[in-house]
Amino acid sequence: MRALETDRLTLRPFTADDADFVLDLYSRMDVQRYISGHPPKLMKDRTEAVALIEAWARRDDGTCGIWAVQEKAAEDNVAGQLTGTLLLKPIPASGPEPQESGDIEIGWHFHPDFWGRGYAPEAAAALLQHGFDAGLPRIVAVTNPANTASMRVCGKIGLQAQGTTDRYYNKTCQLFTADNPAGNNAGAES
C-alpha cells in the first residue's frame, strides 16, 4: 500500500503499534455518533483495536485500503501525531445479507483533538486523487444527514451532492459522488 503525502500530513498503513490510538479514537461517542449503528457501538478494549488493524491490512488491494493519517514530523524532529483514519473501500449495498454494491467509497474518521484544522479535506483530497490515478471511474461518499462537518468535507474536496439514498448500509444517507476527470479507467495500467 502506497504512502501518500500532503503539505502537513502523511497517509501510511496502520501498524500494531497504533492500537492505543485506534482504541482512543473509536471508543469516543463524538467519533462514533454518525459512523456506527444505533445506538453507537464504542470500542471497548485494545484487543478490538488490534483486530481492527489486522482486518484493515487485509483490505489493501493496491488501490483501496485504510490509511493512518499522521502529522509530518516537526523541524525539531518530534514525531508527528496520529490524527485519524482515511478509508477507500468497496461500499456494501443495502439488503438482507451483506453484499457488494460495486461502488467504491471514501471516508474519514478524525480524533476530536484535530478537528477544525482542515486535516480531513487535506488528506481526503490526496486519497481521492490516488483513487483516480489508479483508474477508479467513480468514488462515492455517504454521510448521516445530520453530519454537517462531514458534508462540508465532501464539498471541500469537490464531491457533488446527489441528495439522499437508501442504496448503501441499510440506511438513509446523503450521497456525494465524483467521477474520474480523466474518464473511465483512464489511469489504469495498460
Ligand SMILES: CC(C)(COP(=O)(O)OP(=O)(O)OC[C@H]1O[C@@H](n2cnc3c(N)ncnc32)[C@H](O)[C@@H]1OP(=O)(O)O)[C@@H](O)C(=O)NCCC(=O)NCCS
Ligand atoms: C467529519 C470530520 C472528519 C471533519 O474533519 P475536520 O478535519 O475537522 O474537517 P474540517 O477542519 O475541514 O472541518 C469541517 C467542518 O466541520 C466544522 N467543525 C470542525 N470541528 C468542529 C467542532 N468541534 N464543532 C463544530 N464544527 C466543527 C468546521 O468548522 C468545518 O466547517 P466549515 O468548513 O464550515 O468551517 C470530523 O468531524 C470527524 O472525524 N468526525 C467523526 C467521524 C465522522 O463522523 N466521520 C464522517 C463519517 S461520514
